[in-house]
Amino acid sequence: MTSIPTLNTERLVMRAPGPQDFEAYVEFRMSDRAVGVGGPFTRSQAFDHMCELLGHWPMRGFGRWMVADKTTDQPLGIVGLMYPESWPEPEIAWSVFADGEGRGIAYEAAMESRRYAYDVLGWDTVISCIVPENTRSIALAKRMGAVQETSFQHEELGELDIWRHLSREVLQ
């Protein structure tokens, strides 16, 4: 199994999700905050999704981290890289729990994820797929310098806009 690396940013630790995060994750997935990612979901769906989140790492060799407060280790969100079968290419994805809201956490962790994708995994480019109504996510993508490229029809989630991040070449 791929071991999940731990990354540190100024205020955050990005670490392997684990059983200790389950309740915080379930609360998020069952809340209105999950609307932008196809929710809200039931508890049993959230369990399945947490399994998917964890299983993505060994199956793809990369994945999404649990973003936690560096001091308290409180889980604040899920940010990282993902590439499900139904996605056009690998993406940077972010979700912030209610307790992590409004602190720039998604930005900080998404920037670190992009750095990891380019510096560690050696990718040249990366996208983010965003529901057109998710204005907060779009604002974050723009803040990172991403530009909207095209959109595609996802079977379950409907229309998703593809935002292309600054390339590795441009950032060098």
Place this chain on the structure above:
Amino acid sequence: MIPTLETKRLILRAPKTEDFEAYAEFMAGDRSKGVGGPMDRAAAWGGFVGDAGQWVLLGYGFWIVEEKSSGKPAGQVGFWHPDHWPEVELGWTMFEGFEGLGYAHEAAQEARKFGYEVKGWGPIISLIVTGNARSVTLAEKLGATFERDWQSPAGHKAMLYRHPAPEALQ
């Protein structure tokens, strides 16, 4: 962290990305009705990846059953325990082309042994979708007996079979 088990003809091992094709093919077919299918590749990916992830979350899960002679993924056997399940269950699935060889029986016995001896569980259950006669046959071959009907929160009907206790197998 996923242990490897071995039987006469099979290896029970951690899932690999390459196993997805056999899994997706099975999930696209009618035989997957017993495990929530049929489903398309995108949905199958979630199930496939989720099975790997359950190991991390709970410390047990499904192995890929590999046929020793060919090295091909022949199916899945192991322990499933979604949040709404009444208790941990022993489950089995044979992919296309690997039915009728007694593999599910061989692998399920080994997995059950692991559950009893390594995990220390008591008499384990298997949940079988109502109408899945082949799975019932295997459950009975394994010595399991029908205990009661069970319905998932989503309304799916299943039969709960109880395996013999560890003591009874010794």
